[in-house]
Amino acid sequence: MTTDIKAPQARRRTDTRIWLRDNGVYVAIAVLVVYNLAFTENFATLANLNTQLVQVAPVLIVALGMALVIGTEGVDLSVGSVMAIAAATLPLYLGYGLFPALALALVAGALCGMANGTLVAVVGIQPIVATLALLVGGRGLALVFADGQLKDIRNPEMLELGAGKALGIPYIVLIAALLSVLVWLLVRYTTFGRQLVAIGGNRSASALAGLPVRRVLMLTYVISGVLAAIAGVLATARLTASDPSAIGNLFELSAITAVVVGGTPLSGGRVRILGTVAGAVLMQLIAATLIKHDLPDSTAQIVQAAIIVVAVYLQRSRSAGVA
């Protein structure tokens, strides 16, 4: 009936909450930037800016895929392991040149995504369980590929990808920015993006409206896998070594954090790409700020945890706040 009508006080409270949920992450970034400009030495330098952005880029790229998966009411826990698989694949084929090696690393990511997608969309296993399998098994697989060894990267093009710049901006940052724009366009303007959001919002209604539910879910996990592979490649290039036992460790959690802090609800039906970018940047900024002020890593973790709790609190379903 007249559920669009809410009591004024309740409405005001909800409106504030919704505004904070949607924009809190930007406010937090602004506050931190202002603080750092005032109190942190060497903050406003190009070198520092580049360092921070290079550090955040792999997490951000993984988070873009995670945002899509979470939009379907799923989650992809395997992204860190997929990064490791891509990293392990790379040195095996670098002998044939950069592009074949890159292509195969991305194909490996796509195959991982396909495996996840099959379990979720065709077999019907819950995403958290389906992708847990690859989280555990994927890293093992990566270590098998790499013979359990760290391998130095000596391919000059690959090293250039990790350290090079265009117009003063690192390639890694440019790639992350480009991917962010592409994924944003994908969500906003394509049939696939709109169908993804609809399926996350109400699976059964979407199926009855004739949407290709399985195909959309499958493609979503494949995109997540490919993005994770790209992140794995870039992390390897920056590290100048393929280290399958360390690359991508706990990245699934950082990515989920970026997505949630950016205002994408875990309940699906909504994907915020700009928010996800901001979420990743915010987490990086918090860590950087505390480190620059000589506070230990553990403090950063506690602060980040607090931010996550606030973000989740702000996302309580609309109806929970007002009866």
Add this chain to the structure above:
Amino acid sequence: MAAALSSVLSARGVGKRFPGVVALSEVDFELAPGEVHALVGENGAGKSTLIKVLTGVYSPDGGDLTYQGEPVSFGTPMEAQQSGIATVYQEVNLVPLQSVASNLFLGREPRNSFGLVDFRAMRDQARDLLTSYGVEVDVTRPLRTLGMGVQQMVAVARAAATSARVVILDEPTSSLEPREVDTLFGIVERLKADGVAVLYVSHRLDELYRICDRVTVLRDGRVVHSGPMADLPRLRLVALMLGRDLEEVRREGATKFDGERTAADTGPVLAATGLTSKHRLDGVDVTVRPGEIVGLGGLLGAGRSETAMAIAGALPLDSGTVVVAGKRLRTGSVAAAMRAGVVMLPEDRKADGILPDLSVRENIVLAALPRLSAAGVVSRKRQDAIVDTFMKRLRIKASSPDQRVGDLSGGNQQKVLLARLLCTRPLVLLLDEPTRGIDVGAKAEVQGLVDELAAEGLGVVLISSEFDEVIEGSDSIVVLREGRVVTELHGADVNENTLLSALAEEPADDH
């Protein structure tokens, strides 16, 4: 006892306004102990707002509330509940995974001498309580394994058992079978005998006349009538709710269906034959010509929804064929059915229909996205054009195409779903309870629209639990029982008597 009081709960001059809307204006309302009081009105008439004011969800802008002789103002729904005002909403608010007994005693479990929950006592008391209401059910089973009807019953029994003085029932029968409705009314009678005041909200006029003593009619936030139920003739009640001329209602009949229509004498647009799905359908045939409305008759569980779902590709079939406009369809695929021009309006609007958090625009274009896209990119212009067309055509009342669908009234949500189907340019519309749970005005509009669409040459299959609707709406009726077609009614045979006798041929199974 309470009978000494003339009213247990009353409102005087209550007003409530929201930005841009006066939801309630100078409303006087009285609820006496031991009466069943009907609250009726179209959507937006202020029923929900009044209930929310009475139960502490909203605080009124003006006027006074009196409860058991004392002026009150409930700050929260919890306060109202604790002082004895229990509300049972349309959607059951219980814990689906817990047992029936746990749900009945949630928050007031019987304790043993160690202060722990005494499960045996709880089970026994739960069984006694439900038996006394004529509900026979294993109280140890998780609530969700029971039918919606029983769940509703448990919710009402729970409200009744909490020594409430006022029980508010909001559309309690919308998911009940006729037999369950009888049981519910038994409970209501008992509450009444115990001196409890019952506020009864329903769109089903039959029920109101059966169970209610008094009636208050709201329209546009004002009380337009209040008095004994029996003194208010049906037509007058409908006229009051609609704010329409009595003569006009009489002339046009109770539903908006036009009655006569001339179906084209061409071949069928839909021919479904031998639809069979284990335990649900057994060789059902349905044929629809362009411009024809075919009703599916039958009692609950007869297989009406299953038939529609099977035709629409939403129910996998063991055997059977569906031919649309001469072409045989791959069964078991909604997308294939939709491409061939068969679309279904699902029975459960909330669970299977709307995407509540998305906008009106996105809800309407959902099924037509591929058609509105070029190279996978959705064209905003084409999308806006189609949304605009259908919002106007179906008179969808929304502040803009960007409004959340979850915020619209039930009637408007239903129109959004119809728009979604229509923009796929269907040949056959399968409508499963198209007017359930929507107000009288929207109902008439939807009925009129279905008529119009049929007149334009669409084939329509209509399922409705309302007798009037099936009879006045349909050109012919396929009567189902236990997943089989028992008979088909055509032309002059489509009337209440023949349908009733078709349904009553054999005593309906008591399962």
